[in-house]
Amino acid sequence: MSTLIPTTDRWLREARLAGDATLRTEEMVLNIGPQHPATHGVLRVVVTLDGEKIVEGTPVVGYMHRGHEKLFEQRDFRQITNLCSRMDWLSGLNNEIPASIAVERLMELEVPRRATYLRVIMAEINRILNHLMFTGSFGLELGATTPVMYAFRERELLQSAMELATGGRLHFGFIRPGGLKEDVPRGFVDLALRGIRQLQKAIPDYEDLLMGNEIFKARTVGVGVLDPDLALEYGVSGPILRGSGIPYDVRKAEPYLNYDEFDFNIPVGTNGDSFDRYWVLIQEMKESAKIVEQALLDLPAGSHIGQVPKRLTIPKGAIWAKAENPLGELGYYIVSDGEAKPYRMKARTPSFNNISVVPHMLRGAYVPDMVAILGSMFFVVGDIDR
Amino acid sequence: MAVSESQVDELVPRQELKTLSPGKTKRTTFGIGLIKGLGITLRHMLTPAVTVQYPDESAPLPPRSRGIIALKEENCTVCMLCARECPDWCIYIEGHKEARESVGGKRAKKFNVLDRFAIDYALCMYCGICVEVCPYDALFWGQLDNYSEHDVTQLTHEMEQLNQWMYQVPPPEELEIGAMGPAVKPAAGPPAAGVEKEGA
Amino acid sequence: MADALGNGYVQLGLKMSVLLILLPATLVLGWVELKIGAHMQARLGPMYPGGFHGWAQTLADGIKFVLKENIIPRNADRSVFALVPYVTMLGAALIFVVIPAGRNLVIEDLEVGVFYVLAASSVGVIGILMAGWSSANKYSLMGALRAAAQLIAYELPLVLAAAAVAMMAGSLSLVDIVEAQKSIEIAGFYIPFLPFQIVGFIIFLTAATAELTRPPFDMPVAEAELITGAFTEYTGIRFAFSLFAAEYISMIGLAAFGATLFLGGYAPPHSALEFIPGIVWLLLKTLTILFLLIWVRWTYPRLREDQLQKFAWKFLIPLSLVNIFATGALKLTPWI
Amino acid sequence: MKGILGLMPDGYFGSYLTLAVYALAMIGLVAGTLGLNRLVSPKVPKREKLTTYECGVEPVGTGQSQTTIRYYMFALLFVIFDVEAVFLFPWAVVFEEIGMFAFIEMMIFIAILALGLLYAWRKKVLDWL
C-alpha cells in the first residue's frame, strides 16, 4: 500500500526531477490589479504563481500619484489643509490634524479647549467611519456581502453628523491652524451621540456575523501572519502593527490634542494574523466610540479658533509632527523658510509603509489568502501614492 | 519583539496603557457561529429596510452642505480675494473701474464694476476657501446634491447661473450650545470670558 | 380527446412544455434572490422595473443581456467557448425529467432516477471547466481548476447521502421514493424521510451548495479573487446562460430533488390534504430549500478550495459513511 | 402504438428517447436565444475589447499554461470512492430483501474503503501541498 500512495510532495518532486513531460508545470505571472476588486483602488500586485500558491508577490504603486508634496509647496496652509484630506480620502479630517499641529507648534499658536475637544470628537468619528468601511469591505472580499451593507448603515448617521458640521462627506477641510474653520451647528452633539449609540448597539452583530463565524475563522486565523519585528522594521503602524502585538499608538505614546484626558484602551492582537487585525479594528471602534462619548458629554464652551494672524507666515525651521491616523501613523515633515508656503512638506503616510511589507506576507500564500491579506492590511491607494 | 503585559505598563507611565487582547474572546462549539449569523440576517429580513428610494425621496441636506457656489453679484467689489486664495485657480473675475457720482454729489468716486465672474467646476475642489475669505459676503454655498453636466466644457459657469443659484442658499443656522466665535485679540478688549463648562 | 391525450406525440409535446416554464422560473427565482438578499441587508432591492417591487427587474436584465454584444476574446478557443452555454444549460435542465410532481405527473419515471439526477447534475461542472480552459485567461484557468477540484469534493457526499435515501425506500425511482415516504403514516400524517435522514439532509444541502457553486462554496466563480473565475471573459447572453440561468435552473432542480428525497416530494403533510394537487406541495417544499440556499448565501463568507477539500474528505465523507451504516441498522431494526 | 423507429414512446428505451428529445429541445431553446441575440446585438470588435482580461494591463503569457494542480491525489481517491458508490446503489435497493447478511457484507466493504481513507489521511494526502 505504501508504494501505491506515496506522499504527494515526494512523488511530485521525483516526477519533476525525472523530467516527466506530462507533469511539467510552469510558473505563471499574473497581474492582480490595477482593475481588480480585491485591491479596492488602483493598486497592482504582480504575483508569480505555482498553481494557486504565490511564489512571489510584488505591489506596483504609482497609478494614483498626484504629486501632493509638490502641490504643498505651492500653497499656503489653509489650502494645504484642503489638499491633505485628499490623501487618505477615508479619513480626511485625520489627515488635516497633524498638518495644523505642526504649524501651531512652529508658530506657538494656542488652540482653544473647545476646538481641541471638537477636533478629538471629529477625528474619532472619522476613525470610526474609516474602520466601518474596512470591516465591511473585508467581509466583502471574503465573499460575505452582507457586513458591508450593515457597516454603511451605521456609517450614515455619523457621516451626516460630520456633514452637518463641515458640509462635506469625505473631504472635510474643517481644521485650520489654531482651531477650526467654524463652530459646529446646533444639533451636532445630539446627532453624533445618536450615531455612537447606534454603532454601539450594532457592533455585537458584526462580531457574530463575521468574527464568530467558523468559515471566517478558517479564512483568517493564521493567514497572513506579520511578524512584529518585521512590522517594526518596515514602519508598519496602526491597527496592523497593533494586530501584531505591539501597543504603539501615537495617541498614547506621544499624546497630541488632549487624548491624555480621555479613558480608552489600546487593543493589541497576539498572533498578527488577519483575524487579529480585524479584531483590532472592531475593538478600536468601541474605544473610539468611548472617546467620542466622553468628549461630547464634556464639551466645554469657548471659541473655535485661537488668535491667529490674518496672514500665516511660518517662522523658519523644520518640524516633524505626527498623529494616529485610522490606518496608522501619519506625519508631516515641514521645512519652512519663513514664508506662507512651506519650503518642503513631506507626508509620511501610513499605507505606504504598510503596503511595502506585503511581499513578505504573500510568499507561500494561496490566491484566496492574498485577498484576505490585502483586505486586512487596510490601505487606501491615495494614501500610498499621495 | 512582542511586548509582554508587564512591560506595557512601564512603557507609558504618563497614562496607564490598558491593552485588550483577542485571547479573551470566548471560544464556541463548532456551528454556533454559523447559526448566529443566520439569525442576524433573518432578523434583518424581518425588520424594515433603512434605505430611501433615491429619485423619489432624498435625504435632507444640512445647511452647510457644499453643493454649488452661488454669487450675490451686488455684494462683489471685485477685490479678487477669492480668485487669489483659490488653490485651484478656478475663479475668473473681470471688471473695470467706473467713476460715479456719490449721493452727496461732491465729487466722482471710482467704483469697481464686475464684468465677469465665472467658476470652473471642473477644477473646483469644493474646499470653500473662496466663500470663507470673501470679506463682503458675496459668495455662498448653495444646496444641490446631484449637480452634473454632460460635457466637461460646460462646467464653467458664468455670473447669470451663479446668481440663479442664490435661491439654493439656505438661511444661516444656529451654532451649538457653548459656541463663542473666534477668540478675541487681547488688544481689542477683555479676554474671552466664560471658558467654563456649560455642558452640551 | 382521451384518444388525443393517449397519443404518444401529444404526450411528448406536453412533457416538453416543462421547458417553457424553466426560463420564467429562473427570472422569478433571480428576482426572489435579489429581494431576499436585499432585505437581509436592510435594503429594499429592485423597486422600479414593472411597478410592484421591481418584479420585472430580472426580465429587464434578460432583455438587456440579449441586446448586448457577444464578445469572444482573440486568444480564446472559439468553438469550445461558444459551446459552454449549451453544456451548462443542458446539465441544469436535464434534472427536471425525473422529478415527480404527482403520482403520474412526471416526464419520465426512470428506474434509476436518483442515479440519473446525480449524473445529470455534474454535467454543468464540465461546462465551467470548458469555459475556464477555452477563455485562455489565467483567472478563468484557476476558476476551472477550482471547479474540477470542487467536483471531486462534493460528488461523493451527494451520492452517499442519496444512497442512504435509496436504502430507506428500497428503490432508485423518485416516484417510488415519494410513495415510500407516504407509506410511513401516523394518524394520517405522512412522515417524510427527514427525521430519519437529518444528517443525510444536511450533507445533501452542503454538497448541493458546492455543486451549484454558490456561497460559501463559490470558489470557482469567486468575484473578489478571480473576477467570476471561469466566466471572466463571458459577456452578454452567453454570460447570462452560463452563469445565471444555469445556476438558477440547477438550483431549482436540485432543490426539487432534495424535496423529493427528504421532504416527501409531492406528498401532502396529512392525508386530509390530498385534494390539493401534489405540484403545490412539491413547490412549497422546493421553495423551502431554495430559501435555505439563498439565506446561507447572504450570510456566509467564502471558503477556500483546500478547506472545502478537507471539509469534504475529513468530515462529510466519513459522516455519510456512518450515515449509511446507521440507515442500514435502522432498516434492519424490527420495530420500524 | 407506433413511434419513430417503432421505439416511440413507450418501453424501456422510450424513456430515454423522451430524454433525447427533451435535451434537443433545450439546445434549441438556447440556440434560439443566441440566434436572436446575433440578430439584435451590435458588433463592434476592437483590438482592446478582444484582449484577454488581466486587470487592465497587457496580459503576460497565456492562460492555457500547465500549472500545478494540488488535488491530484484527491482525484485518485475520488475515482476509488466513486466506484464504491456504484456498487452501493444496487445493494441499497435490494439489501432489505437479503437482510442481515447483505448488510454485514456491505459494511465490511465500506470499512475497508474507510480504512483506505484513514490511511490516506494519516499519510497526509488530504492536505494540499
Add this chain to the structure above:
Amino acid sequence: MERVGPEEFSRRVSSKLEDLASGFEVQYGHVWARVEPSRIVDVVRTLKTDPGLACTYFTFLSGVDWQAQGFEVVIVLYSVTYGNTVGLKVPVPAENPSMPTITGIFRSADWHEREASEMFGINFEGHPNLVKLYLPEDFIGHPLRKDFRLASRVFKPWPGAKDPSEAAGGGRA
C-alpha cells in the same frame, strides 16, 4: 526598560554617536542630529541595534532640496521601547548627489530610497533595485527639485491679479 524624556534620550544618543554625528539638538520633543553620508550606515546600525536606543521602528526617509547648498536626506527612526524619535539629517552635495543605502539595516528603506531617488535624483549606492517607484520608466526630471516647475502653474495665467484691467488682459501680478 523605561520610558525616557527627550532630553535624556538626546544625551544617550549623543554619547553613543559622539564620533559619528554632530549637531545634536532636541526640537519639539524629537532628537535631531547631522550625519555625514559616509557615516550614515554606522549611525543607523547603532541606533537600531544598541539596546539603550533601540530605534527599531523605521518611520521614513526623504529629501529636501536646498538648491545651491545641495540636498539633505532626512531619516526619522522611532524607538517603541523608549518612546522617542531620532531624526537624522544627511547633507548630500548638489553635484552628483549620492549616499550609501541603508536597506541593509532597514529593508523598509527600499521603497523610501526609490522614491527619494526618483523625486530628487539622489543616488543610493548599493541599493538592490533603484528603479522608479511612482513615475513611469521614461519620465525625465526629478519632480521635487526646486528647479522643476509645476506644469499647471506655468501654463495657466494667474487669475488673481489685483488690478481688474490687468486681469482682463490675462496678465500675472
